[in-house]
Amino acid sequence: MRLRTLEYFVRETFSSIRHNGLMGFASMSTVALSLLILGLFLIMVLNLNHMASTLESQVQITVYLEDSVSNAGITRLANEFADMEGVKKVTYVDKKQAMERFKQRLGEQQGLLTALENTNPLPNSFEIQVDKPERIKMLAPEISELPGVENARFGQEVVEQLFTLTKIVRIGGVVLILFLALAAIFIIANTIRLTVFARRREVSIMKYVGATDWFIRWPFLLEGMVLGLAGAFIAVLLLAEAYSALLSQAQATLAFLPLIPRQPFLTQVSAVLLASGTAIGALGSAISLRKFLDV
Amino acid sequence: MIIMNNISKRYPNGSVALTNINVHISKGEFVFVVGPSGAGKSTFIKMLFREVLPSSGELFVNGRNVVDMERSEVPYLRRSLGIVFQDYRLLPQKTVHDNVAFAMEVIEAPYREIQKRVNHVLDLVGLRHKARVYPGELSGGEQQRIAIARAIVNNPVLLIADEPTGNLDPDTSWDIMKIFSRVNRNGTTIIMATHDKDIVDSMNKRVIAVENGTIVRDEVKGVYGYEA
Structure with a gap:
């Protein structure tokens, strides 16, 4: 890919986000919200896991x-x-x-x-x-x-209950996270569908002058990824703040609670969320593009 | 340049647009496609850039087998063509210059090349002074000239025009035809579907008449042949 083409893609992506400001904002917020819940659950599941294994190791x-x-x-x-x-x-x-x-x-x-x-x-x-x-x-x-x-x-019963509880939380967490990710993908797909729809004239002209499918796809794909990443970024900021606050609260009042220390835990969770946001954005775009670009 | 052998087209809804079309068009020709509305002109034109795929028969455009072509090859077929529509199809949010440059950007032409070619074709259609203007500020004739500039900016071997003067008054239509003639003199083959009797009758070019999906007339120096 030529550098100039890359520059063109980036330009198109951001001008499209600017033009569809409200929709972009809406989908970014939805991704942020979904990833926020996803992140909360991730943090909860990981902490419960941590607690469970701490207790388990004490048995x-x-x-x-x-x-x-x-x-x-x-x-x-x-x-x-x-x-x-x-x-x-x-x-x-x-x-x-x-x-x-x-x-x-x-x-x-x-x-x-x-x-x-x-x-x-x-x-x-x-x-x-x-x-x-x-x-x-x-x-x-x-x-x-x-x-x-x-x-x-x-503590036979305690240990067995602990095993069941951690299992339920793990499975429940995975299921909920999958659902939220699907919802986020659906929302992004919808947003991209709207941007593609708003730009269908441009897309058809691109096709008439001989643009390849991938050349047409990239800006939309990038747009989805940028929206997903931006949403994830908001979620990460909020989560990091919330978790830090929780930790200092816990230290003051519930010192025995075995919470996972701030670092490197938060960095890892953030990396996961940012990557998921981008992937969700890309997937959402890909889904709506598949249907729309068959001219 | 164009070879059609026994081309037929039936749409999925059952309507038959073309039956057994046989046409040879050589490089450098200027061809009008005429006929009543719904006769199959549009299908005939759209097959050339593979917007419509024939149901049976062979079609070669510029040496490429259009029927057996992979989906991924279609862009490369279209890069060798210029297409002009009745409704101009310019992008309202781009300037005249950017509208024309767009056709080169999407095929990843180098920046310098784009600047050079865009200025050249804008000169050719006589609108270089409007380069920074948006299409909405232009008259219909000027918009169509921009659309032509976009169609020829990549040096196509074949220019396909579907009713390019359909929305224009006679004087403006003649401006368009002068540009087409100039492009044709430079070696580009031109195929133009039209309803414009005056233009066809005065240009004295090859005329292919399509009626009910078949070619009823193919004359080297033809006339429109219908009441205007």
Whole structure:
């Protein structure tokens, strides 16, 4: 392609956007809105994912031992656990430590413990962390079977609910995002159809003087891409502001919430949105051009 | 230049526009196509730049097989042609200069070449002084001259004109015909569909008369042959 031709395309694109100012603005806003919702959902899904995997990675098996197990038995069990596939970390918590933790958790209500006098009903235990949360379900029953083990527990229900929830959010997010993208494509297609319609005389003259199909298509395609990109840009600016605000709010009041830090997350989301905006614009144009340029 | 062998055209709605047309037109000829409205003149003209595809038969324009042509080759066929319409078909938002230059821009001609050729053809139609004016400010005859300038700016081997004087008064029509004659003298073949009896009768050129989809008359130095 000649440089001059490229210059011609760019000139045509922007003069067309100028001439159809209102329509251009309308479609840009719609793309911005669609991508804004798309972006919000993307951020939500990614954050939920992040939360889910944070929680998942915190899930561990707690193994309660029978009081009769000797120190040698405890060491043997520790080695046995450590040798199991997928086990990352084995921590021994003896009765005393368990009581200390319990006291801490009770905080100001420690007085309750005086009722126990000096007995300690808490068992010795192991905390086992594994590499993949899915592995817990297999390991826990296996460990329960070992001699000296009273039982092995993990937040079975919580983990399973978490898995279902993240799955629902992921699938729901993908479906919603697809619908929004389709809507945006449809809107762009409509706008480009209008610009092509407004310029059909020009298009027919171009055909009579021997312009190739691609020569005619490019300015419209570029117009769709510019509108899509501009819309995406607006959405990205709004989202970046909103997310930064959310993060500083969360830090002040809900510090435990495991939100994804600002960078490089926002840059990645922005890149995705800008690319989608451009692609949506191009696709929208392509769809309306297919029908309209068959002269 | 143009070879039509047994060309027929039936439109999808069943109406038959042309039946068994056989025509040879050589390079440099000036040909009028005449006939009543609805006789098939328009179809005849439109086939030449493949706006309409024949239903059967062979058609060669400037050595190109128009019937078997790929869709992607059509632009290159049209680049060797100049087309002039009754309604001028200029772009109102472009100046006269840009309207003419447009025909060269879309075929990606170099900038210098465009400037040179546009000025040249505007001189040829006598409207170089109107280069910066918009078509809306011009008379019908001037607009048609601009349309002709656009049609010839790419040095076509064949100029096709469909009722180019249909909207013009007799004096203005003669201006147009003078330009056509000059273009023809430079070697460009011209095919012109027309209803203008005076022009056909005085130009003394080849006349092809189409009636009911067939050629009823093809005379080397013909006359219009119908009541005006």
